[in-house]
Amino acid sequence: MADPTARMLRLLSLLQTHRFWPGGELASELTVSERTLRRDVDRLRELGYPVAAARGAGGGYQLQAGSQLPPLLLDDDDAVAIAVGLRTAAGGTIAGIEEASVRALAKLEQVLPPGLRRRVQALQDSIVPSLGEAGTVDGEVLATIAQACRDQERLRFAYRRADGTESERTVEPHRLVAHHRRWYLVAWDARRSDWRTFRVDRIGDPAGSGGRFAARRPPGGDAAAYVRSSIKARPTRHEAVVLVHVPAAELPREATWFRGEVEPVDERSCRIRTKADGLAWLTVHLAFLECEYRIEGPPELVAFAAAHAGRLARSAAG
Amino acid sequence: MADPTARMLRLLSLLQTHRFWPGGELASELTVSERTLRRDVDRLRELGYPVAAARGAGGGYQLQAGSQLPPLLLDDDDAVAIAVGLRTAAGGTIAGIEEASVRALAKLEQVLPPGLRRRVQALQDSIVPSLGEAGTVDGEVLATIAQACRDQERLRFAYRRADGTESERTVEPHRLVAHHRRWYLVAWDARRSDWRTFRVDRIGDPAGSGGRFAARRPPGGDAAAYVRSSIKARPTRHEAVVLVHVPAAELPREATWFRGEVEPVDERSCRIRTKADGLAWLTVHLAFLECEYRIEGPPELVAFAAAHAGRLARSAAG
DNA sequence: CGCAATCCGGTCACATCCTGGCCTGAATGC
DNA sequence: GCATTCAGGCCAGGATGTGACCGGATTGCG
Numbered sequence: 001m002a003d004p005t006a007r008m009l010r011l012l013s014l015l016q017t018h019r020f021w022p023g024g025e026l027a028s029e030l031t032v033s034e035r036t037l038r039r040d041v042d043r044l045r046e047l048g049y050p051v052a053a054a055r056g057a058g059g060g061y062q063l064q065a066g067s068q069l070p071p072l073l074l075d076d077d078d079a080v081a082i083a084v085g086l087r088t089a090a091g092g093t094i095a096g097i098e099e100a101s102v103r104a105l106a107k108l109e110q111v112l113p114p115g116l117r118r119r120v121q122a123l124q125d126s127i128v129p130s131l132g133e134a135g136t137v138d139g140e141v142l143a144t145i146a147q148a149c150r151d152q153e154r155l156r157f158a159y160r161r162a163d164g165t166e167s168e169r170t171v172e173p174h175r176l177v178a179h180h181r182r183w184y185l186v187a188w189d190a191r192r193s194d195w196r197t198f199r200v201d202r203i204g205d206p207a208g209s210g211g212r213f214a215a216r217r218p219p220g221g222d223a224a225a226y227v228r229s230s231i232k233a234r235p236t237r238h239e240a241v242v243l244v245h246v247p248a249a250e251l252p253r254e255a256t257w258f259r260g261e262v263e264p265v266d267e268r269s270c271r272i273r274t275k276a277d278g279l280a281w282l283t284v285h286l287a288f289l290e291c292e293y294r295i296e297g298p299p300e301l302v303a304f305a306a307a308h309a310g311r312l313a314r315s316a317a318g
Numbered sequence: 319m320a321d322p323t324a325r326m327l328r329l330l331s332l333l334q335t336h337r338f339w340p341g342g343e344l345a346s347e348l349t350v351s352e353r354t355l356r357r358d359v360d361r362l363r364e365l366g367y368p369v370a371a372a373r374g375a376g377g378g379y380q381l382q383a384g385s386q387l388p389p390l391l392l393d394d395d396d397a398v399a400i401a402v403g404l405r406t407a408a409g410g411t412i413a414g415i416e417e418a419s420v421r422a423l424a425k426l427e428q429v430l431p432p433g434l435r436r437r438v439q440a441l442q443d444s445i446v447p448s449l450g451e452a453g454t455v456d457g458e459v460l461a462t463i464a465q466a467c468r469d470q471e472r473l474r475f476a477y478r479r480a481d482g483t484e485s486e487r488t489v490e491p492h493r494l495v496a497h498h499r500r501w502y503l504v505a506w507d508a509r510r511s512d513w514r515t516f517r518v519d520r521i522g523d524p525a526g527s528g529g530r531f532a533a534r535r536p537p538g539g540d541a542a543a544y545v546r547s548s549i550k551a552r553p554t555r556h557e558a559v560v561l562v563h564v565p566a567a568e569l570p571r572e573a574t575w576f577r578g579e580v581e582p583v584d585e586r587s588c589r590i591r592t593k594a595d596g597l598a599w600l601t602v603h604l605a606f607l608e609c610e611y612r613i614e615g616p617p618e619l620v621a622f623a624a625a626h627a628g629r630l631a632r633s634a635a636g
Numbered sequence: 637c638g639c640a641a642t643c644c645g646g647t648c649a650c651a652t653c654c655t656g657g658c659c660t661g662a663a664t665g666c
Numbered sequence: 667g668c669a670t671t672c673a674g675g676c677c678a679g680g681a682t683g684t685g686a687c688c689g690g691a692t693t694g695c696g
Contacts, residue, residue: 056693
C-alpha cells in the first residue's frame with residue numbers, strides 16, 4: 001500500500017462508496033498520515049476530479065460531479081446491474097441509445113470477471129423477451145460482436161440463413177447497426193470479397209479469431225445507410241387509426257402505452273394512432289378502452305379485429 | 319504528465335478503449351520511454367489487473383477480465399447509455415435487480431457531469447412509460463433518494479398523499495424497497511418520531527438537506543418486510559387461465575410476452591397462465607392467438623372478455 | 637461567545653522511487 | 667532464419683513522496 005498510485009485508486013473508490021469521509025478516517029483507511037492524505041486529495045483535484053471539502057464539525061471530503069467523469073470503481077452488484085441494464089437497453093427498449101449501449105457493453109464485458117458474467121447471463125436468461133420482438137438477441141452474442149468491431153478483430157460464427165441452411169463464416173466485422181428493433185452486422189466477407197449484412201439474431205457462437213485486420217471503408221461510407229438499403233423484405237408496417245368516443249383527457253393511460261399518439265377531435269371524442277409491425281399489436285391497447293370506439297383503418301385491421309372479437313367471444317362463451 | 323498516477327489512469331483508459339496496443343504506441347501516447355511503459359504495465363499487473371501481452375509481430379498489450387473489476391473509464395456516450403439503462407432497469411423492467419440498479423445509479427449520478435445528466439433526463443423523458451405501470455417513477459427522483467439513503471443524509475421533499483393533500487416532509491431516509499413494480503422509501507420521520515413508508519411516485523422535488531444522521535434500526539430489522547406489512551391496499555391480483563387449442567411448441571412467441579407461463583396439456587393444446595393487476599392486461603396476449611382458445615377463469619375475466627369482444631366487434635362493424 | 641472539530645498549506649529532512657538508456661533473452665509470425 | 671515485440675536486469679542522477687510539526691481559517695454547537 002506504499003504505492004501512491006494504488007492508493008489513489010483506493011481513495012477514489014472510497015470516495016465513491018460513501019459520500020462524506022472525514023479526513024482522519026480516510027487517512028487511517030489508507031494507512032498514511034493525514035498530511036499525505038491531504039496531498040493525495042490535492043493531486044486528485046489537480047487531475048480534474050472535484051473533491052469538495054466541508055470544514056468544521058461533521059465535515060469531510062466528498063467527490064462531486066465535475067466536468068469529466070472519474071474512473072468508476074464498481075462493486076460486483078453494480079457491475080451486474082449495469083451489464084444487465086445495458087443488455088436490455090441494447091435490445092431496443094430505449095430508442096436511440098442502442099448503439100451507445102452496445103459500445104459501453106463491449107467495454108464492460110471485456111473486463112468483467114467470469115463469475116459476474118455468469119450472473120449476468122443467468123439474469124438475462126430469466127427475462128421474458130418483452131414487447132414482442134421477433135428476433136431477440138442474446139446479450140452475450142451482441143457484446144462479443146461489438147468487441148470484435150471495436151478491436152478490428154476477425155470474427156467467426158455460424159450463420160443461419162432465412163431458408164434454414166447454416167454456414168460457417170469468417171468476416172471482418174465493421175459495425176453493428178440497430179434498425180427497426182433488429183440488429184445487423186455490417187462486415188466484409190473475406191472469402192467472398194464483398195460486403196454483407198448479417199442479422200445478429202441468426203448468428204450463433206461468435207468468437208474472435210485472434211487475427212486483426214485493417215479498417216475498410218464501408219460501401220457508401222455509411223454502414224447504417226447500407227443496412228437500410230440492403231434490407232429487402234422489410235416487415236410491413238401498419239398504422240391503426242381508432243376513433244374513441246371519450247374526450248382525450250379521459251383516455252386511460254394504458255391505452256397509449258404502445259407507442260400511441262392521441263389527437264383530440266372534439267369535446268366528446270379523440271383519435272388514437274399507433275404504428276406496429278403486426279396487426280395483433282395494434283389491437284392490444286383497445287383492451288383498455290371501456291367505452292365505444294370505431295376502427296377507422298386500415299381495412300385489414302378491421303378484418304383482424306372482427307376475427308379476434310369472434311374468437312374472444314367464443315372463448316368467453318365456451 | 320510526469321505524474322505516474324495520472325499516467326496510470328490514462329494507461330488504463332487507453333487499454334479500455336482499444337483492445338490491442340503495441341507497446342511503442344502506448345509509450346508515445348503517454349510520452350514516456352518504452353522502458354517506463356513496461357514498468358507501468360508491470361505495476362498494473364501487481365495491482366491485480368491482468369494485462370496480457372502478445373509477443374512477436376502484430377503483438378501488443380491487452381486488458382483482460384481478471385478476478386476483480388478495474389476502474390471503468392467511460393466516455394460521455396457510455397455514461398449516458400449506462401445511466402439510461404440503469405434508470406429503466408430500476409423502473410422494474412428486470413425483476414430482481416431493481417435495488418442493485420438504484421445503488422449503482424446513485425454512484426454514477428453522484429459524479430455525472432451536469433451536461434450528461436441533462437442528456438440522460440432528456441432521453442428518459444422521451445421514453446413512453448411502458449408496460450402500463452401505474453406509478454412511473456422519475457429516475458432523477460430515485461437517484462436522489464438512493465444517494466441520500468447511502469450517505470445517511472436528511473432528505474426533504476413534498477409528499478402527495480392518496481387523498482391529494484400535499485405536505486412538506488423532512489426525514490432520515492433508510493432504504494428504498496421495490497415491491498410489486500413500485501418503489502417505497504422507508505424512512506424515519508423525525509417530526510413524528512416514527513417510521514413511515516412513502517410511495518416514491520408521490521414524492522416531489524427531493525433534496526438532501528445537508529445534515530447527516532446516525533443510522534437507526536428499521537422496525538423488525540428488515541425494511542423490505544416492513545414495507546410488505548405496511549401496504550394495506552394491495553392491488554387485486556388476478557390470474558388468467560386460458561386453454562389454447564394449439565400444441566405448446568406452436569404457440570406464437572408473443573402470446574407469452576407479458577409474464578406468461580405455458581404448460582403443455584396434450585399434443586393438441588396447452589394452457590397459459592398470466593398474472594396482472596388489471597383485467598385488461600390479461601387479455602392483451604390473446605390478440606396474438608390465431609386459433610381457438612377458452613378462458614377457464616377467473617369468471618370476471620370471462621365477463622370482461624365478453625364485453626371487450628362486443629366492443630371490438632361493434633368497432634369493426636361500424 | 638468560546639471551544640472543538642475539521643480542513644488547509646508551508647517548511648524541512650530523509651528516504652525512496654522514478655526515469656531513460658543500454659543490453660541480453662525469449663517468444664512469435666512470416 | 668529473421669524481423670518484430672515483449673521481458674527484465676543494471677545503473678546513475680534527479681525528482682518526489684513522506685511524516686512531523688506548525689499556525690491559520692472555517693464551521694457548528696453549546
